[in-house]
Amino acid sequence: MIAMKGIVKEFPGVLAVDHVDFELYPGEIHALLGENGAGKTTLMNVLYGIYKADSGETLINGKPVRINNAVDAQSNRIGMVHQHFSLIPAFTVAENLSIGLKDGGFILKEEYVGSKIKEAEDKYGIHIDVNRKVDDLSIGEQQRVEVLKLLFRGANTLILDEPTSALTPQEAENLFLSLKALKAEGKAIVVITHKLYEVMEIADRVTVLRKGRVVFKSMKAGVTSDILAEAMIGKGVELAKYKKEEVKAEGSLVIEKLMVIGERHDTLVNDATIRLNKGEIIGVAGVSGNGQKELVEALFGMRKISAGSITMGGKDITSSNVKARVMSGLGYIPEERKTKGVAISLSLSLNSVIHSHWGAPYLVNKMFNYTAIRKLAKQIISKFNVAAKSEAALAKNLSGGNLQKFIVGREMLNEPDYLIAVNPTSGLDIGATEYVRKELVDYRNRGKGVLLVSEDLDELLALSDQIVVMYRGSTSPSVNQKDFDRLKIGAMMLGEGFTR
Amino acid sequence: MNFLSVLFIFSMAVILGMPVRAAPIFAAALGENVDQQAGTLNLGVEGMMLLGTIVGLAVLVYTGSYLLAFLIAGLSAVLLGLFHGLVTITLKADQVVSGTAIWFIGWGLSGYIYTALFKTTEIVVKPVPDIYIPYLTNLPYIGKFLFGEDPVIYLLLIAGIGINFFLYHTKGGLNLRTVGEDPLVAEIMGVNPTLYRYAAIIFGGFMAGIGGAYLTISIVGAFEFDMTAGMGFIAVALVYFAKWKPYRLLLGSLAFGAVYVFYLTIESYLPSIPYQFFEMLPYIVTMVLILYVGSRAHAPAALAMPYIKEG
Amino acid sequence: MQIGKPLQIIFFIIIGLIISSFFLLASNVSPISGILYMLYSGFGTRIGVIATLNDSIPMIIVAIAIIIPFTAKFWNIGGQGQYLVGSIFATWIGLDLAGSMPPAIVIMAALLLSFVGGALWAFPPTAMKLYFGTNEVITTLMMNFVAVYLVDYLVSGPMEGALQRATHAPSSSTIPSPDQLFYLHGVNIGIVIAIVIAVAIFFLIRYTNFGYELRLMGNSNIAAQYAGAPLKRNMFQAMLLSGGIAGIAGMVQVFGLAHALLLSELSDITTSFGYVAIPIALIAFLNPLLTVISAIFFAGILNGAYVLEVVYGISLNLVIIIYGLIMIFAIMGVMINLNRVTKLFRRGRKNKLVEAAKN
Structure with missing residues (x-):
């Protein structure tokens, strides 16, 4: 004993x-x-x-x-x-x-x-x-x-x-x-x-x-x-309810029959089709390793697309690079916050312009404007309650939760029309989790589209307007909120309804 | 003399000279191989070999013992290795940077020690005597090649086989490779990464020192400034080429031995071609070889990464 | 960086110097006074300062050159080869145009061609890294050796100068004096070129998108890719620019200081600016402006060591040891966390106190 x-x-x-x-x-x-x-x-x-x-x-x-x-x-x-x-x-x-x-x-x-x-x-x-x-x-x-x-x-x-x-x-x-x-x-x-x-x-x-x-x-x-x-x-603590508002916004991000082939010639994403409208959260469910990671990387321009297309607000971005995609309104909160989301050994200031360093006010006449950059970093820190000494602090000195708030803030302040978030609350404490979830819903309520990829089915059920399940690289038809059923989606995650 | 007989004499010369020329590279590369599989990239091999060249020569001159010469040459390089270990394993500094510094220190030390000990007089030593086995060594063509080399070559061969067995067929080898793949996992499994990395670096340093001593004692017979001329770096490249398999390392080293003998031999046949172009050969061959391997091999996942515990 | 850190690093560099000084014992020279004499000879006299500044010129330029890819953790150890090929190209155009063109044109052409030469030499290792994933440390190094033999061949063959043939010192013909870079109070005007390059690269790294992306890449390629940096293109540009600038160092050396293409032996530290550049750039934390200072420091050590060689017959190889030790102690200074060390000591003492109290 x-x-x-x-x-x-x-x-x-x-x-x-x-x-x-x-x-x-x-x-x-x-x-x-x-x-x-x-x-x-x-x-x-x-x-x-x-x-x-x-x-x-x-x-x-x-x-x-x-x-x-x-x-x-x-x-x-x-x-x-x-x-x-x-x-x-x-x-x-x-x-x-x-x-x-x-x-x-x-x-x-x-x-x-x-x-x-x-x-x-x-x-x-x-x-x-x-x-x-x-x-x-x-x-x-x-x-x-x-x-x-x-x-x-x-x-x-x-x-x-x-x-x-x-x-x-x-x-x-x-x-x-x-x-x-x-x-x-x-x-x-x-x-x-x-x-x-x-x-x-x-x-x-x-x-x-x-x-x-x-x-x-x-x-x-x-x-x-x-x-x-x-x-x-705990007593008295209500399970958080997320207040969703009816939003009227035109435009959508359409992933059409996307194919991603891996280095070993294996099909990682197979005919994936997702339609994300502004003003809604689409949840992507699935057991990890079923192509979600590759789908997101292909969507953000970090992985080669073998077939299919991606259009954003009617514009074809299938062959655009990361920069072009970000500039035409895409944002991404990655799961790997320390290795991908920030340059861990650089200051928060330098990390604050990761997706906005191509133009004014941060780049003026091809030269960095550090005053504006510091201002942005301060804004992220104060607006998103990031516990950091100052904007000069190195990213590696932040805790996981604060780092995530910083990344969420940076991406949201860049105002992308469509925001990808992958397991945005994994490893966070309860306070930070609630905070990030609330921000995502607020962002949707402001007429933006959110693609929420998560392994936490309860999170998806609580936040999404629609859920798409991924299994072996393929996507299911989307399930509407009124039809959400824990068991049914769980069965789909195991391959029910997928061919082969 | 017709073309065929020239070709025959030429290839015999290359084959006979090959093992001797291959030996220092093989020694250093074998050490580097073990280093890298424990996750330590040691670019200081060049400096360690250089230190071995002068220490080996000096000990031989003062004691007359080949055994002591090689032993102390190896140990002197181990000291440099421990320095590299202190900086990269204990202090977790960048291995490329530290390796470069080790190279400088060994490079400078070799010239400095030589000048301090021998001023400008040239010291010439005799190579390690070849072994002689009655009948076998006298066999035509292959006798000398297989049964008439010097003992160091046979010892290196045994070391190569031993290391190959150790790395891939023993628990200790598995533990060492685990440290090179993921030191955290190693630690959780009760394997001490620091210990293994230091052990690897000591072995790597020792072998580099031996390789350097062999170069002065058995190949050149004297000391020249910066006489390794990049051989240590070629050894590092060979490890990549060999995909961390000692038997491929042996083949690669022999190929390099052949390249060296080839250009040294062919120079006299083709005086019209400036010798500098032959001197360039080993470096160009190195580039072609590692181009051939590229990034296809699986390198130890934690190669060149310091082990930093979290929490 | 904490405020105490730079002081700590300087402190460690001094320890490195002190340790190097013990090698003087081998030549029966008192260590500390020997090292002080060396520093005095490099920095303390008018002649010493002038020689130091002149020697620092190629060191500054090559060190700045390698800083560019180093910032992205791409290890261009090939500065030496790129520098040598730059000097070949500069000598060739300089001798070819000598007398037929006004000096300004000759110098401009030489600058341009030396840049091209250096960039050309950086190209194969870069392409190999980007398309086949080969280790750039090895390939850039191999290119250095090839370049050394190329120079050896040229100065004892096609580019061999008439006068030099007589004196048995292999080198090319001399660049005619009107084309040479002039001296001001004994210091070659090449130092202006060096400082201009240093300032330009400082701005490039600190204030442009390209520099920002290199810094992201130096942190991690995945984060840089996420930030939208075109990894391959940036790497290519960084390496070609690096090779080109290293090549310019060759031009400045030929037109300003050596006035001819000289044989560069493998073992000769005094012509191995490409190798010396590595510790220079690293102990300056890859900051182009600090690099100017660290290059002058390294050049001063070299000059002081010349004097030690003449006065006490101490081998110039001492310089290489000192460079290596300074480099390794500087990184120790960066990595050692003195707070933690002192805490350890304190804890140890506390335990002893506790034990003592128990007894």
Whole structure:
């Protein structure tokens, strides 16, 4: 049995975990529930040794232990699967499973790995081909490799961080079966999640965190999802409603039968058709890796289009470059805010003109006007509540949430007619999430079109006027708001209604 | 003499001279290969080789021991490597910049040490003696080529086979390659990236120093200023060409050995062509070779990237 | 950048100099006074200052040249080759037009052709990088070696000068004096060209779209592409401009200081401006105006080392060591976070205090 007592972890400006007690028993699945930014992952990273707690202690079977890194955690038989997998894409499954392995001799032996895999397959129904490259595996398969890796190292405590976020419901079902088999064997399992139905389906015990504190703790038996929802969100806090106004605006962005072929001659986007009118939000749903990323890159001019067309307000932009597309009214809030959305080592000033540096008032007589540029940066910072020292601060010194507000602000102040936003709230805390969502709806209400690509179906259902589902590079016909049905769209994400 | 016999003598000369000329490049490239697979791009190889040239020569002159000469030449280059490691691994500075600085330091040191020790007198040493195996070495045509080289060449060959086995068939090699692909993953899996990167850099430095010492002792027999003339950089290029596979490295080095012998031999046959054009050959061949490989090979994903932990 | 950082870097450069000075022990020269004497000879006397300024001219120009692609993290290590080919082209046109054209025209033509020559030499590595993804560090370096042998061939063959043939010092014929760049108080007027180029490139990087996009590219190509920068075109332009400016350094060297195309040996640091340019540009943080200062600093070290060579017989190779050490200590100065180091020390001391209290 593992017990964490009085754990406190503070990041600059945020008390992420505030005197939390957490107990974990063998043979149980313990759901750690909470909204984004509630401190779930931070708490588990403390247990796994990635973060050092500012105070508090961890006891295993009553004895205090010190876990300073992942290796310590593993020697205490604790394993964790993060949202971003710790796998080497260029290596095979067998190689990935052998990294850092102490037993089995000095020489790499595939048979050794193979026999252990067989064991796991028989016991928990986890099967995988050890000779395949991880690069070629689906997300679900990669997750299996991660779980196997922990089992190989003799973990009897497994922590899974949002394990189903990138899985299809079917893959999730398989995972749950394996988890139940592991539980039956006496393993202790933590599932970090913000999805209530998952808790109801698999948990034996549940702890709810809100703003870094434990607000609810119980065995699951006898707990209803209403109780959990209230604990998670808090009393008196209404689930935010987004006020949409009727907008009259002419013009649309039309993606017609778009084809994108990848470097390996694989079809990444296949006959995608989407029509986005001004004054509406079109949600693009889909399990990650079904061509959404490539569609957006092609739409913004960052990827070669093999066939099809894109017109914006009647103007054909299929073969235009990024600059021409931005100048004719396209904006883009990318998911990769640190690597794509900003030049991380440059100042906020220089980052503020990323899509407006081609003309007045920032470029006058082919020369940069730094007074105007600084003014723009200040405007973004104040108007969008970006917590930054000044406009001279480097982008890398901003937190993820503030960086996202900065990018949202920059793109919106550039007033594009059509704005693409990809997973705009992933990884943000609850406040920033609400803020970004509200801004997107406001932007729509001002008569602009928003293409919202998100893996969070609830976000899409809450914000979109229409939803298009992407599956294996193809798009579904759009579903109108009045026909929104969680289950039906979920089935489409799995390929229902798509040919082949 | 007819054309065919000239061609025959010429190709024999090239083949016989090939292993000796290939040895220093192979040594340095083997070290660089290990470096790069741990994620460290070491452009300082040129400087490390240069340091090896003078240290090898000096130790040989003062002790008369070939073993000590190669050993200390290798260790001297390791010192430069540790400097590179301190700056790029521990302080996480840009590897291209640090590598250039290491090149300068080794370059300057080689000339400085030579002048300080020997003033302007030219020191000439004898190469490492070739081995002799009764009967085998006397075999016509192939005897000398296969069984009559000097011991360093055989040791390098063994090192090449050993490294190939280590990298692709042992846990240690897998761990090292993991560090080159993703140091964070390595760390989570209980592999210490810093340790592996330092180990790789020590090995890479040692091999570069050996290569340099071989150049003075066994090829030229004397020291010349900046005598590697870009050989270290060619070794780096070879690693790309070999796609991080030691056996391809061996083939590539032999090809370069052939290029060197080819132009040294052909110069005397074609005096009408200015020698400078032959001297350009290795550099042009290098460009053509890496053009051929281009970006098709999978480079270690974390190559030339410092490992910076977040949080 | 914090205010303390530049001071910290200067401090580290001084440490680099002090460490270099210990090599003087090998020649029985007292380290600190030797290094001080070196600096005095480079910067302290009128003759020294004049020689330093003259030597700094090609260093400034090549360093400015490589700053352009360096800003986009494109490592043009081929400044040496581009500089050499620029000087070949300049010498060739200079000798060809000598006497038949007014000096102003000859000089303009030489400037233009040296630019073309340097750009030409930068072209193959650039094209290879952009279309085949080859490593530019290797290819630009290889081009340097080819250029060295090309010059070697030319000055001992087709372009060999009559007088030089007699003296056995391989070089081309001399540029006639009316065409040479003149001296003002002993300093060659080429320094004006160098400073004009420095200021122009400063404005290019700071105040134009092109410079802005290069800075974005230096941060990350993905972010730059997102910002609408045409990566390939910018890279091409940056490299050709870089090669061209490095070529101009060759023209200034031939018309202003050397007055002929000279043999440039691989091992000779005094003619390897293209290599020296790398530390010069880097310790100036790729800022063209600071580069002028760092080039003068490097030229002063070179001149001081000349004096050490004459007076104490110390090998000029010392200069290369010093350049390397300055470079590596400068990056250490950039990377080391002194606050963190002092914090570590303090923490260590605190622990000891706690332990002491326990006892």
